[in-house]
Amino acid sequence: MGIEIPLSMRTTNSPHIGQNVKALLALLNIKQETLASELDVSQQQVSKILQKEEIDKALLQQIADVMNIPVEAIENYSSEAFVQFIGNTYHINTHDNSNQAQYQYQPSFNYADKLVEYLERTIKEKDTQIDKLKAELEALKKKH
Structure with a gap:
């Protein structure tokens, strides 16, 4: 897939892949039930998968396909970097007390x-x- 992960959002220490999947599911508003259905497994099995620090590459690819993101986005996800990315992406315009967020994101794809x-x-x-x-x-x- 062609989505490029900014270097600032890549993690350097060993990631907990299950936690990364869980966080990205929440960010993408995808329920565990949906993931379970798409993977043809029970929700309990998905819950167990999300508790694992490492996930089999083939299964991780299936999960990434369901989420419509590259595997690298899961492997390199960092919540701290994501929060920083969001913080750098949105600017609150308060000079006229309008409190409107201005979108500054320029995609790399x-x-x-x-x-x-x-x-x-x-x-x-x-x-x-x-x-x-x-x-x-x-x-x-x-x-x-």
């Missing part, structure tokens, strides 16, 4: 590229659905 990736993925999913429906239709035609 191209929105058009992300949109193209999303659309290609959506088209691929739709093509798969169409193929399944065609096969089902053929099976039904053969029955009659």
Whole structure:
């Protein structure tokens, strides 16, 4: 995936991957139930996974896919750096007592590229659905 993690948000000490996943789930507003459903496991299993300091690479890739983020974002997540990133991203404008937050973030990835990736993925999913429906239709035609 093309999201670039700013160096300031990368962790240097050994991360607790389960805690990172849990924090990112909260930030992305994804429930453990949703993750469990997408991984085809129970919510209790997800809870156990999130308690692990290390998570199997294949499982971590599945989790990252569900969250629609790169594995590196999970591995390198740092809550302190994230808070600092947010603090540096938003500026409260108080000179006119309006108390409005001004958004200053300038992404390091191209929105058009992300949109193209999303659309290609959506088209691929739709093509798969169409193929399944065609096969089902053929099976039904053969029955009659």
